[in-house]
Amino acid sequence: MDLDALLADNPFCRKVGIKYPIAQAGMFQVAYGRLAGAVSAAGGLGVIGSAFMSGDELRREIRIAREMTDKPIGVDILFARVKAADGQAAAYTEQVAEHIEVTLAEDVQVLVSGLGNPAEVIPAAQAKGMTVMALVGTSRQAARVAEAGVDLVIASGHEGGGHVGRVGTMALVPKVVDTVDVPVLAAGGLVDGRGLLAALSLGAAGVWMGTRFIATEEARGHINYKNRIAAIDEDGTIVSLANSGKPNRMIRNGFTAAWEGREDEILPYPRQMIEVGAPASHQGRIEGDVENGILAAGQGSGLIHDVPPAGEIVHRIMAEMATALRPLGAAFG
């Protein structure tokens, strides 16, 4: 069993036109052009997290990635909608409409839906030759986005950083693989070559990794945040509603302690996010106040011990997978 044989004809690599089946998650405040460009240049798929960016900012970040590589890159959009008048279909918010317009106009190769259903955008994106992927936390959501016509589904489990569903990666990924006909990427708690091999064993075509790529040189974010990810153990995170009103995995610190026992004060989504989560995330991730700010991260943090260049991570994951395969090759020929 060798690596080339395992990756020959990988449906994710083939569909998107990349060398390695490793996608870097589009992350709010963290995954900007520099990170996406570095991951794509190394042969993975780098994805810009557009959440809360202005249209001009998104255009600038896409161009930063483009200057670093001519390989495929992606943009992750949170497909939030505004409530419509009775009888009308809910429309995307003005900011989401702007993100869609910029992503299509800039000829990005991959569009990722991080939230909601991207149904209305799929025909225009696919007509331009783009690949459309969507994040899901249950097999029912997977069936809905597959029905809408996405090219790939990302099954993201409870171990992951940021907003999470209730189902763990190990149970979710094979269930989603069994549910949809399109290729699946596995996410949540996966940070190394063993995780990639496990994902392939579960029937996934590759991985979508967030936390691992935060602890890299090119990720946007304070070095204190990156170092805290590298320092904590696998039980150093908790799921809290205090960021946005929806379950969100973050590092246990003064912020999470201050909200314990005050669940009745948490505002409904998205008000908690606007009034508490966004400023506290900025305080933690960008200003580096690791005690009082929000530091989104997954349980895979326990396996992260350094803050190297992002491209090195891509190559390291492939080397680790080859090592993990060796005993299997010996056992099964």
Ligand SMILES: Cc1cc2nc3c(=O)[nH]c(=O)nc-3n(C[C@H](O)[C@H](O)[C@H](O)COP(=O)(O)O)c2cc1C
């Ligand atoms: C700091 C942070 C910000 C995130 N922001 C987004 C986002 O804007 N859009 C999105 O689709 N997912 C977002 N996610 C979730 C990731 O897409 C992914 O599901 C998760 O990171 C996978 O688990 P892992 O962190 O264990 O790799 C975020 C995750 C983190 C840690």
